[in-house]
Amino acid sequence: MATSDALRDTRIPLSHGSGMIPAVGFGTLIPDPLATKQATRTALEVGFRHLDCAERYRNEEAVGDAMQAAFKAGTVQRKDVFITTKLWNTNHRPERVKPAFDASCRQLQLDYVDCYLIHTPFAFQPGDDQDPRDEHGQVIYDSGVTLVETWQALERLVDDGRCKAIGLSDVTLEKVREIVAGARIKPAVVQVESHPYLPEWDLLEFCREHGIVLLAFAALGHGLSPKLVDDPVITGIARRVHKTPAQVALAWAVQRGTAFLTTSTKPEYIQQNFEISALPEDAMREIREGIRTNVRFNAVVGTGVPGFIPRTR
Structure with a gap:
């Protein structure tokens, strides 16, 4: 990992693709398109150089508008921004992968993306309904395609040149092992x-061994209860180092070797979440050894249904 004097400028080398991924990333899961556009512009203005998007968020166009405005204003150049987006569950069949990727590029108004992830390892019934359900309200899965077949379609995107790196999202260590074992192009990123309440140490160790970047979403626990930023270990460190509890948790993420995503529509929080600085080693040990709470806030790894995206039909 390459680290400058400022923790927020950390870049992590990719095993393939666009050189290095900025460890400090801004997630664009924001329901309102106008709020998405403003928050994305603010994120670029304060210094974020990694934007995480997805077909499923239904707001790629708003992110694209914000990026283009920033490019035209001279805030940043395209080459300096790392863009990730994701293939949704209804497009796992190989023949649907390239059209889905091309649609994301059009929405984002980009010639290429730096990283394309399989959003979850679960294939849903193909079609325009992103949340296909049967008459009992149960998800309709697609048994006609394997994760390996979908991965091979992503590998062909890399061959075509407009997709610089590929990876997985919302997966277990077992699924990552499965893809790594048979992949022609190994995952560059696993999101x-x-x-600190779900450190995923085993997965992180596997990723380190295989040159994969672990990208942490919900790095602040998504504001759900029990609140990570209210944890006495985190708040105690925050008082000692004169940082916010959020800044402590985000610094911990980078210092242990991961990249992270954080999302906000409030300019002051966007600024604070970017302005992180290194923690003393005793604080890193305290977080690892002193926090006993263990909780997963999003059950997507078991179902393919994201817990943070409202259902729409």
């Missing part, structure tokens, strides 16, 4: 929920 999972991770924070």
